[in-house]
Amino acid sequence: xxxxxxxxxxxxxxxxxxxxxxxxxxxxxxxxxxxxxxxxxxxxxxxxxxxxxxxxxxxxxxxxxxxxxxxxxxxxxxxxxxxxxxxxxxxxxxxxxxxxxxxxxxxxxxxxxxxxxxxxxxxxxxxxxxxxxxxxxxxxxxxxxxxxxxxxxxxxxxxxxxxxxxxxxxxxxxxxxxxxxxxxxxxxxxxxxxxxxxxxxxxxxxxxxxxxxxxxxxxxxxxxxxxxxxxxxxxxxxxxxxxxxxxxxxxxxxxxxxxxxxxxxxxxxxxxxxxxxxxxxxxxxxxxxxxxxxxxxxxxxxxxxxxxxxxxxxxxxxxxxxxxxxxxxxxxxxxxxxxxxxxxxxxxxxxxxxxxxxxxxxxxxxxxxxxxxxxxxxxxxxxxxxxxxxxxxxxxxxxxxxxxxxxxxxxxxxxxxxxxxxxxxxxxxxxxxxxxxxxxxxxxxxxxxxxxxxxxxxxxxxxxxxxxxxxxxxxxxxxxxxxxxxxxxxxxxxxxxxxxxxxxxxxxxxxxxxxxxxxxxxxxxxxxxxxxxxxxxxxxxxxxxxxxxxxxxxxxxxxxxxxxxxxxxxxxxxxxxxxxxxxxxxxxxxxxxxxxxxxxxxxxxxxxxxxxx
Numbered sequence: 154x155x156x157x158x159x160x161x162x163x164x165x166x167x168x169x170x171x172x173x174x175x176x177x178x179x180x181x182x183x184x185x186x187x188x189x190x191x192x193x194x195x196x197x198x199x200x201x202x203x204x205x206x207x208x209x210x211x212x213x214x215x216x217x218x219x220x221x222x223x224x225x226x227x228x229x230x231x232x233x234x235x236x237x238x239x240x241x242x243x244x245x246x247x248x249x250x251x252x253x254x255x256x257x258x259x260x261x262x263x264x265x266x267x268x269x270x271x272x273x274x275x276x277x278x279x280x281x282x283x284x285x286x287x288x289x290x291x292x293x294x295x296x297x298x299x300x301x302x303x304x305x306x307x308x309x310x311x312x313x314x315x316x317x318x319x320x321x322x323x324x325x326x327x328x329x330x331x332x333x334x335x336x337x338x339x340x341x342x343x344x345x346x347x348x349x350x351x352x353x354x355x356x357x358x359x360x361x362x363x364x365x366x367x368x369x370x371x372x373x374x375x376x377x378x379x380x381x382x383x384x385x386x387x388x389x390x391x392x393x394x395x396x397x398x399x400x401x402x403x404x405x406x407x408x409x410x411x412x413x414x415x416x417x418x419x420x421x422x423x424x425x426x427x428x429x430x431x432x433x434x435x436x437x438x439x440x441x442x443x444x445x446x447x448x449x450x451x452x453x454x455x456x457x458x459x460x461x462x463x464x465x466x467x468x469x470x471x472x473x474x475x476x477x478x479x480x481x482x483x484x485x486x487x488x489x490x491x492x493x494x495x496x497x498x499x500x501x502x503x504x505x506x507x508x509x510x511x512x513x514x515x516x517x518x519x520x521x522x523x524x525x526x527x528x529x530x531x532x533x534x535x536x537x538x539x540x541x542x543x544x545x546x547x548x549x550x551x552x553x554x555x556x557x558x559x560x561x562x563x564x565x566x567x568x569x570x571x572x573x574x575x576x577x578x579x580x581x582x583x584x585x586x587x588x589x590x591x592x593x594x595x596x597x598x599x600x601x602x603x604x605x606x607x608x609x610x611x612x613x614x615x616x617x618x619x620x621x622x623x624x625x626x627x628x629x630x631x632x633x634x635x636x637x638x639x640x641x642x643x644x645x646x647x648x649x650x651x652x653x654x655x656x657x658x659x660x661x662x663x664x665x666x667x668x669x670x671x672x673x674x675x676x677x678x679x680x681x682x683x684x685x686x687x688x689x690x691x692x693x694x695x696x697x698x699x700x701x702x703x704x705x706x707x708x709x710x711x712x713x714x715x716x717x718x719x720x721x722x723x724x725x726x727x728x729x730x731x732x733x734x735x736x737x738x739x740x741x742x743x744x745x746x747x748x749x750x751x752x753x754x755x756x757x758x759x760x761x762x763x764x765x766x
Contacts (some may be wrong), residue, residue, distance in 0.1 A: 163495045163516060165195045166509065182288045182299035185235055192304040199223070200308045223308055223321045225483045229328040230462050237318040238268050238303045243296045244462065246469045250296065255459030259468035262319050271295040271305060297727045324470045324480040327489070330412045331382040333463040338405055339371065339385055341447035342385070346396045348372035354392045361720060362704040379486065386412070392549055400441035407435035415470055416481050418698070424488035425471050433469055530571040542567045587611055587618035587690040608682075620688040620702065627683035635681060638709045639717070643668070648676055685709075 167188060172180045201207070202221040209219045226236055230245075237245035244250075247260040275294065279287045288299035308316040324330075343351055352370020360366040365384045367374075370511035374381070389405055410431040414424055439459060442448055448456045474480060499510055499515035534541055591613035598605040610621045627635075636644035649670040690702040709716040 163513075165191070167191050176285070182284055185188075185298050185300050186302075188235065189300050189302060189304045193302070196223075196304060196308070204309050206311070206312060220310070222310055223316045224303065224477060225323045226321050227323070227325055227483050227485050227488055229325065229332075229485070232464070233322045235298065235300075236303075236305075237263070238272070238297055238300050239263070240292050240296045240298045242462075244465055246466065249465055251460045251462070252458075254461055254465040255439075256465075257433065259472070262472075264319065265305070265315055265317050268297070268303070268318070271297060272301055272303075274587045276301055294632060319469075320473070320476050323473050323477050323483040324415070324466065325483060325485050326412075326416060326480060327379050327485040328403055329463050329466055330415070331379055331386070333461075334386055334408070334412070335377060335382045337461060337464070338408055339389065340449075341401075341442050341445075342389060342393050342397075342405065343372050344447040345401060345442075345445040345448060346393055351392060352394065355388065358388060358392075359718070359720075362706065363701075393429065397445060398441050400438040401445055401447075402489050403438045404435050404442055407431040410468075411435075411467060415474070416479075418479055418481060420474055420479050425474065428471055449476075526573050526575060527568070527571070530573045539570075541586055584699070585690070585702055587620050587688065587702060588613050588692075588699060590620070591618050616692055621684050622686075622691075625682040626685040627681075629680040630683060631680060634678065635683065640710075645676070646670065652677065 168191065170184065172183055172186060175183065198207075199221045203223070204221060206218045206220050208216050211217055226233075227305075228236060230239075234241065234243065234245045239245050242251035244254070244260070244263065246263060248263055249256070249260040253260060260341050271294075272291075275290050276296070277288065279290055281287050284299070285756065287301070291297035292298050305316040305318060346354075348370075352372050355367040355370045358366065364387065365381060367385070367388075371385055386409055390402065393402060393405065408431075411428055414420075414428045414431070417424060443457055446455055448459070450456050470480060477483070495516060496512065499512040502515050503511040531538055531541065588766050590611045591609075594605055594609050594611050598609070603760065606623065608621075610623055612619055630638075632648065636642060641647075646668045651669055653670045685707045685708050686704055688702040692698075693698050693700050705720045705722065706718050708714055710717045
């Protein structure tokens with residue numbers, strides 16, 4: 154859930170204490186205990202609702218009996234260990250210690266009952282407030298962090314089942330995967346390829362609209378964001394090819410595949426199997442990273458092990474996914490953004506004193522403003538909230554007055570459909586759906602053909618939608634002149650083949666192969682309109698959603714681009730199964746450079762996408 158949906162209210166601020174006159178070794182124990190005590194106080198109402206249930210009103214004012222188990226606590230690895238009650242160099246999900254983090258299998262799960270029994274055992278022998286002795290005994294015997302009252306100890310369901318840290322401490326994509334890639338995978342590649350060489354290879358990449366171009370390389374980057382982590386991951390495999398052994402590439406590719414699969418919005422048993430296979434592939438070939446001398450520690454000292462906490466966490470992703478669903482919903486991206494919206498931005502409106510009250514006052518006023526805007530929009534829409542929610546879906550509340558049948562699915566976009574002054578819900582920048590736009594163009598053309606320019610500027614197939622600028626870059630040019638500009642001597646034969654097949658069978662077009670049309674055959678047109686770029690959007694292979702539109706560029710040679718600028722596109726080509734998801738390798742794919750988009754001056758409705766051989 155994104156922070157722009159305003160579903161992340163600020164319910165408390167945890168203190169950042171400074172302990173004076175306390176041994177340095179005990180400050181961490183006291184801070185850990187303070188955090189758990191604060192969470193204990195803040196979450197007490199949720200604990201009571203989880204065990205006994207609480208009556209709450211939904212958006213329509215209907216009273217519901219709700220239970221609030223703890224499902225996910227989104228934190229990075231050090232904070233997760235703090236929450237689980239374990240010390241450093243210890244897994245918070247399994248019984249593995251730091252010397253077992255590189256194992257190729259998952260160790261037994263660390264259960265809440267085991268942790269609580271270990272705490273009770275130490276507490277029976279040593280007073281928990283004898284901090285120094287208690288902390289030393291907890292760490293030496295059971296590798297605990299000295300917290301004697303973890304806040305989740307009494308967070309139970311009605312049947313008495315207590316919360317399990319190994320379950321609610323879910324994988325966190327931003328830090329556990331993308332940050333891990335930057336801290337380890339990227340550093341391995343830099344070390345194996347060489348800083349100068351890998352920077353050169355990144356600088357030689359052609360800029361692509363929508364992705365960052367690392368013109369100075371990546372070895373000296375500072376303050377790298379999560380978006381940069383993702384962009385480097387997109388490039389890293391082809392960058393290191395032929396510079397490292399095959400087994401090294403398999404390791405990096407396996408970890409990238411694991412992250413790619415684990416980020417799916419809909420994960421099936423087949424996806425889980427693939428995740429397990431690629432993780433096993435990494436462990437089978439990880440020795441290549443050590444052999445290349447890419448694994449180093451402080452002072453560039455070579456390491457011969459993989460004692461990496463976040464690497465050990467990958468073994469638990471599959472188990473967590475089976476319990477709590479796709480991990481992508483537990484990303485820290487929304488909470489990081491919520492910290493900006495709820496703390497950083499309001500703090501700019503303070504007088505640099507008494508931050509707490511002034512931040513809360515600012516948040517309260519913004520919330521009142523949003524509620525007033527929403528209330529006036531509901532009033533202008535008729536004032537009946539229930540009919541507004543169910544009107545768009547054609548559904549109804551159903552049932553009798555006693556409340557039966559009230560579980561009909563409402564329209565989840567009802568707030569977005571209201572005429573509010575500000576955007577009341579959702580991101581400020583809406584995702585463009587070119588498939589819907591293409592359907593709208595077809596509908597408009599059937600109603601009023603004169604209102605729609607031909608060729609259609611937005612059109613779609615079952616798997617992709619295309620969007621062109623209203624004005625072409627070249628309004629009219631002959632075939633021979635265009636072939637000379639783009640240096641395509643076989644443009645005319647290619648057009649002859651295309652139109653010959655199009656007139657015979659418009660639904661089938663061969664790609665590649667020798668020319669099949671006689672050279673003396675005349676084209677049914679003289680001039681062409683040309684676009685140097687277009688936007689393309691595809692159906693997501695994950696959950697049936699649409700991807701973000703991407704702009705592809707195909708520019709002829711110029712002073713800025715002496716050899717032209719042509720974006721490379723990877724197509725899935727399987728006529729037997731068009732919905733086939735990508736598999737490892739390039740089987741069934743076509744890798745080509747986009748050349749240009751053109752439209753002939755004969756009255757075809759759809760534009761034509763051509764590419765170079």
